[in-house]
Amino acid sequence: MSINLLVAQCDPRPAALPEADLQPWLAKVPGWQLVKSDDMPPALEAHFGFDNFYQTMAFVNAVADIAHGQDHHPDMIVSYGACTLRLWTHAVNALSVNDFICAAQISALPESGA
Numbered sequence: 001m002s003i004n005l006l007v008a009q010c011d012p013r014p015a016a017l018p019e020a021d022l023q024p025w026l027a028k029v030p031g032w033q034l035v036k037s038d039d040m041p042p043a044l045e046a047h048f049g050f051d052n053f054y055q056t057m058a059f060v061n062a063v064a065d066i067a068h069g070q071d072h073h074p075d076m077i078v079s080y081g082a083c084t085l086r087l088w089t090h091a092v093n094a095l096s097v098n099d100f101i102c103a104a105q106i107s108a109l110p111e112s113g114a
């Protein structure tokens with residue numbers, strides 16, 4: 001739990017985090033929420049707003065860079081001035097530390113507008 005999410009590398013063999021253990025991890029990624037629905041595994045979701053499509057796409061491309069480097073890829077919904085991201089760990093059909101690593105690194109992007 002003393003991991004520095006901003007410099008961590010995703011584990012290629014991730015373990016599912018038990019749902020009962022998620023709260024301290026969620027506290028480390030402000031702006032990201034736990035979302036659950038019947039037809040989806042639990043996921044981390046965040047919404048980012050921008051002034052225009054150029055800024056939105058600059059963010060999307062910066063996210064793609066992180067996803068490529070981490071081999072961990074969010075679902076993205078992209079519109080003119082906004083992007084919603086959803087992360088979970090497909091391999092375990094749950095959240096793992098990898099999702100929190102990517103969430104923290106995405107939020108820290110200069111392109112995130114934060």
Ligand SMILES: C[C@H](O)[C@H](O)[C@H]1CNC2=NC(N)=NC(=O)C2=N1
Pocket residue numbers: 071072073074087088089090091092
């Ligand atoms: C084989 C490859 O490493 C896996 O499919 C990676 C790719 N990207 C991924 N992205 C996400 N979000 N979760 C995963 O479990 C995942 N697994």
